[in-house]
Amino acid sequence: LLRNDRADVLAALDNRHPADFAAWFADQDEETQAHVLKFLDNDWAAQLVEYLPDNEIEDTLLAFSEEKQRAVLTRLQDDDRVDALQELSESTQAKLVALLPARKRRVTRQLLEFPETSAGGRMTTAFATVDESMTVRQAVQELRETHLEKETLSRIYVTDTDGKLIGELRLRDLAFAKRGVLISEIVEPGTPSISAWADQEEAAQMISKYDIMALPVVDDEERIVGIITHDDAIEILEEESTEDIEKAAGISGEISDASYINTPIVTHYQRRVLWVLGLAFTGLLSGYVLMSFQEVLDNAFLLALYMPMIVAAGGNTGGQAATMVIRSLSLGELQSRSTLTVIFRELGVGLLVGTTVAIAMIVEILIFQPEAAADSQIGLPHFALTVGCSLLLQITSSTFIGAALPLVAKSLRLDPAVIASPAITTLVDVSGLLIYFTFARLFLGI
């Protein structure tokens, strides 16, 4: 596509959105990438870095001359610059930060001190503020002088003389107001805000809950130090959802910005193999239980027919319960005081589902298995009772376990999503076999 000279490259870029260009760029081989980079002007280079997947950022930045690195990093918004720098090795990061002009260098170092996943680590400092004691005329004058540096003017934050956040304005309120009015007369108070040390997920949930453009971030003295914008919120929520979904399937490790196709097969392998191996060895437990009840199975092989189904019903219902609870926790719907409520509700759902499936299977057995039971020399009603009771207990206990384990993890300050469905399945495989064979011994006298 882009293989000729500078003019061609720039002409091809002219009609592209930087997001599209970055996605295209990430898909190219190294040679093409190097070729394209040579021809990018500083503005395009900065836009490329802004939209590039995390794993491409270091190589791309290092391909530039020192002069161009400085130009690119200076052009980026504070939050985009910090996001990019967070992907680099410490030494590269220090080297690149040192290239920045003094004021940006200071701000960048401050922002890099916040944990990457905190509100402070995500915020931009390019927000607009005006003082409540200004008139509309003074405020417009101030914004006119500084607006080019601001990420958004849709919301203008109003502070008192100590820099404390006291409310907000919309640019339209200023644009259409009388020039002599005081800002304090038109400010809208009650702007939600978040501490710089809070988790980024909390910030994203607030932006989602209040349907706002941007959320002010405040320091310990309630002074506004930055804002988190709606596009950050989308990115954070998407990342968290992907992480939850992947963890629930037993896929470990940090998710990367790279798409499925751009991730090397070896990385996919590494993220999956440990869970599979661990679960395989844990799965031997089920095997030992099965072996130790060999006698029961030998005496009534009809039991084998219902065994996989009873075991799997536990995995299915446990996985459902875990999924519901983990998602509710992710969406911020559950307070810690709701723990008991959730457990009682899930016990209720488990009992209902368990009863339904147990009755369905009892009916199935009574209709279809009279001959098989006679062949195996076991009483049909006793056999039906064995299967029914096992299902009820297995489903109820699995639902309970599926709901309780993420809540326990949460109360131990672990990520609830690490209690992945496969782990619950492996656990309730064992309990299912124990329940089934115990009832079989009890009711069938084997």
Add this chain to the structure above:
Amino acid sequence: LLRNDRADVLAALDNRHPADFAAWFADQDEETQAHVLKFLDNDWAAQLVEYLPDNEIEDTLLAFSEEKQRAVLTRLQDDDRVDALQELSESTQAKLVALLPARKRRVTRQLLEFPETSAGGRMTTAFATVDESMTVRQAVQELRETHLEKETLSRIYVTDTDGKLIGELRLRDLAFAKRGVLISEIVEPGTPSISAWADQEEAAQMISKYDIMALPVVDDEERIVGIITHDDAIEILEEESTEDIEKAAGISGEISDASYINTPIVTHYQRRVLWVLGLAFTGLLSGYVLMSFQEVLDNAFLLALYMPMIVAAGGNTGGQAATMVIRSLSLGELQSRSTLTVIFRELGVGLLVGTTVAIAMIVEILIFQPEAAADSQIGLPHFALTVGCSLLLQITSSTFIGAALPLVAKSLRLDPAVIASPAITTLVDVSGLLIYFTFARLFLGI
């Protein structure tokens, strides 16, 4: 809390964000709700309806007098009004739409014609446009007159005389520009847009990809007919993620706006029981396979020890593959031409994981099972080979199945997420038993 008179209710509301008030309201019993509703003025009532969970909207609207219904619905933004009306029964919907003033009634009826999940069904028509032939002065004058009705002025869309979208402006560009300049001189062309008939998920993905505030929605003649805003994008993406997560765990039915705790136990039961029942009856297939290989198991009961592990390894790896593919599809990362690539990659990952687990288990068997094999009168190397080959084939084929089924579903225009992990697990349970017992017959001569 709020049990006294009008003044108390309004005073208590004064410091609350409507989103917090709506969340609190949804948690109250009917009596308290009725009491609070009596005292709400029209503005608060409209804000309540805007932020209320879907399942509370009908009861709340019907509790108002006709006069208040009209006032509330008129005050809502077009998109919020349509979102609320979409939750009502058809007759209630028609009755309430008829209450609206003529112009809003017409717009609302038009919007209700779009499918609820299309871009047209989600958009608001309260967007700002100016004509490219205007001067900045004329544009500011026009916006000044109409700005109160607009949902956002952060982006102002520029059209030609036919109403075709040709670009956008920011309010700041107008606010700080010279008054005599023509709009056509300062317009930024290349604004992304979406067809009103496209799926809302596509719109949300574009907003996420381009980091934009709002996405213009155009009709078949490329005339701008609405916008979808960033807060809608967050809501859509959250809904889609929740739906994918729930479907992957075998939880069916439409997700509701109600939180986990506010959803009745019976609803939770209904959303889970069908899958569990269906899977239970499908699970009997595994039982029949197990019964039909009874002889093999009788002759070498050591096989039972590794059976649950081999079967489960298929479910785990199949679930991982399905999760990766479904999430990639949801994030819009996979084009249809990538289908074969994905399948080859997953085959590769499956082979790698399968080889690793097979080797680990072969080593385990050679170290720990010499005695048990001798007791069962089967050759240790042959037994290790049986387990190893079964694991390799089971894991590779399950990974393939897990990746392929969602892609097949997609190509049949079904939702890939309906190929839930439990369904894949149940399927590969059967294949796992067949694979294991076939290799046992082959290598152990049983």
